[in-house]
Each structure stands twice: as C-alpha cells, then as structure tokens.
Amino acid sequence: MASHRKLRAAAVVCAAVAVAGPAPAVARAAPPAAVGAPAPAPSPDPFANLTPDEIADRAVAATQSATSLRMTGRVTADGEPLDIDFAVNDRQECTGVMRIGGGTAELRRVDDITYMKGDEAFWRVSMASQGMPEPQIDATIELIKGRWLKIAPGQAGSGDLGGVCDLKGLLADLDEDEEQRSGLVRGPDGELDGTPVATLVKKKTGGETTGGETPGGETPRPETTTVSVSEEGKPYILKMVKTGGDEPGSMVLSDYDKPVKVVVPPADETVDLSKLDQGTPA
Structure with missing residues (x-):
C-alpha cells in the first residue's frame, strides 16, 4: 500500500545516473597571488597517466568498495521529480528522507525491519498511485497519521524497500554496462566542498543511444552525463549530473565509510503493516 514503486524508482534512477557515465564539478578558480609572492605549485594530478575511461574504471571500483555513504539530490522517477537524502551502509541499514508529489516521508531500516513515516500528502500520492479508492485512503491515513509504518521481512513491499537500503546492490549497478563508461572526455578539474x-x-x-528509438517510437533525447571524481584519497565518485534525456537528475555522494546511525522509532509510535492488511485497529 505504501509508495514501494516510488522508493524503488529512486534507487534505480540513482544507479542509472551513475551508469550513464561520469561527470562535472565547478571549475576551480586560483586565489589571487600576493604581489611579489611566488605562485603556489599546482597539486600533482593523480590521474595524469590515465585515460578518462581508466579514471572512470578506478572511480567505480573505489565507490563499490565503500562500506557506507550518503546520497543527496534530485532524480526523476516515473516522470516526477524525486528529492532524496539517504545514508546507507553495507549491512542494508539506512535512514533518510524523500520528497515527491508535494509530500515527504522518512525511511529507516535496521535488523531487516523497515520503518516508514509520511505526511498526509505523501500517503495520498502513494496510495492513489496503487489504485486505492478514496474512502480507503482516508481510513488508512487516519490509522497511520503521525505514526511509523512497521514492515517486517516477507510483508508486502519489504523487498522493494530493502532494495533502496542495499548499498552493495545499488553500487553493483555502476558496473552493469561497461560500454556506458567508454568514450568519456575529461573536462577541466574542479573543486567540490573543498575537495x-x-x-x-x-x-x-538521440541517434547514438543504444536501442535506437524508444518503445513509443520516439527518438531518445540528447543527454549529457557529468561525474566528479575525487583527486584526494580514494577516487570516489562525489557528484553525478545528468541533463537532457528522459531521466535528468543530480546526485551528491558523501560521508564515505562513516557510521550510519539508525534510530528505531518508539513502539507506541508505530503501526504494524499486518494490522492494516487485516483491517484491525492499530
């Protein structure tokens, strides 16, 4: 009943942006040099002897080795803008917020249990997208208003929601199609949050897109994908931007390998999904 497809779409689009191929940052501007002072020596380029495709390969390998990270940005899911801010680790634990259709929802997953709390606008959009009739939507919202929906393993939507919090699964998609990472061009170096x-x-x-025309017979729109790769420490992917095409978006990846703390909601603030399915009081 929840927005399982929307959440899943968020993860899929994030991966699609990454697979499409690496991308940009803001060009670095050198600080004005003091009069008479020697110009500072430029930092050595860690990728000086690598082709753009080889840099992309190293970036994907490094990013896939991460034990945790934070994803923040806007993507397009089913034609709708979707804002997400999730911290995820390699134990399928996550915590974050998503916004779609004017509504907001929080998501937490720990010990294979998913907790989801949305505002009324979010639940209405989510349940309407599942074809739920208006009277049932009203009754369900009354039951879960201001409370967390608790979804255990095996219950409806648990698998899809788990996919959003599956770090290894999301990062595996970076390697799904190596051809998407060929033919890259290196742009000017930049700086992202000081890195x-x-x-x-x-x-x-449109003519270069694999597969030619879309299922609807329309030629795919031109698109540009830009990826920023860290030149300090591991060559992690720090930002991805995709313009044009059918699924534009921008995603910042940060907090690599930092602990992800997931707080379990108090029991008296949760509603078990099974009770809603059975139509019993929460």
Missing part, C-alpha cells in the same frame, strides 16, 4: 575533483563527461545524441 579537488577530476571531471568526466559523456554526451549522447
């Missing part, structure tokens, strides 16, 4: 980054860009025109 120097290498910029990789890939452009695709």
Whole structure:
C-alpha cells in the first residue's frame, strides 16, 4: 500500500545516473597571488597517466568498495521529480528522507525491519498511485497519521524497500554496462566542498543511444552525463549530473565509510503493516 514503486524508482534512477557515465564539478578558480609572492605549485594530478575511461574504471571500483555513504539530490522517477537524502551502509541499514508529489516521508531500516513515516500528502500520492479508492485512503491515513509504518521481512513491499537500503546492490549497478563508461572526455578539474575533483563527461545524441528509438517510437533525447571524481584519497565518485534525456537528475555522494546511525522509532509510535492488511485497529 505504501509508495514501494516510488522508493524503488529512486534507487534505480540513482544507479542509472551513475551508469550513464561520469561527470562535472565547478571549475576551480586560483586565489589571487600576493604581489611579489611566488605562485603556489599546482597539486600533482593523480590521474595524469590515465585515460578518462581508466579514471572512470578506478572511480567505480573505489565507490563499490565503500562500506557506507550518503546520497543527496534530485532524480526523476516515473516522470516526477524525486528529492532524496539517504545514508546507507553495507549491512542494508539506512535512514533518510524523500520528497515527491508535494509530500515527504522518512525511511529507516535496521535488523531487516523497515520503518516508514509520511505526511498526509505523501500517503495520498502513494496510495492513489496503487489504485486505492478514496474512502480507503482516508481510513488508512487516519490509522497511520503521525505514526511509523512497521514492515517486517516477507510483508508486502519489504523487498522493494530493502532494495533502496542495499548499498552493495545499488553500487553493483555502476558496473552493469561497461560500454556506458567508454568514450568519456575529461573536462577541466574542479573543486567540490573543498575537495579537488577530476571531471568526466559523456554526451549522447538521440541517434547514438543504444536501442535506437524508444518503445513509443520516439527518438531518445540528447543527454549529457557529468561525474566528479575525487583527486584526494580514494577516487570516489562525489557528484553525478545528468541533463537532457528522459531521466535528468543530480546526485551528491558523501560521508564515505562513516557510521550510519539508525534510530528505531518508539513502539507506541508505530503501526504494524499486518494490522492494516487485516483491517484491525492499530
């Protein structure tokens, strides 16, 4: 009954943005040099002897090795803008917020249990997308208003929601199609939150898109994907931007390998999904 498809779409689109191929950051501007002072020596380029495709390969390998990270940005799911802010680790634990259709929902997952709390706008959009009739939507919202929906393993939607919190599964998609990472061009270096980054860009025109026309017979729109790769420490992917095409979006990846703390909601603030399915009082 919840927005399982929307949440799943968030994860899929994040992966799609990454697979599409690496991308940009803001060009670095050198600080003005003091009069008479020697110009500072530029930092050595850690990717000086690598092609753009080889940089992308290293970035994907490093990012896939992460034990945790935070994803923040806006993507497009089923034609709708979707804002997400999730911290995820490799134990399928996560905590975060998503916004879609004017509504907001929080999601937490720990010990294979998923907790989800949405505002009224979120639940209405979610349940309407599942074809639920208006009277049932009203009654269900009354039961879960201001409370967390508790979803145990094996219950409806548990698998899809788990996919959103499956770090290894999401990062595995980065390697789904290596051809998408070929033919990249390195743009000017930049800086992202104080970290120097290498910029990789890939452009695709409608005629170059694999598969030719879309199922509806329309030629795919041209798109540009830009990825920022850290030049300090491990070559993690720090930002991905996709413009044009059918699924534009922007995603920042941060807090690599930092602990993800998931707080379990108090029992008196939760509603068990099985009770809603059975129509019993929460």
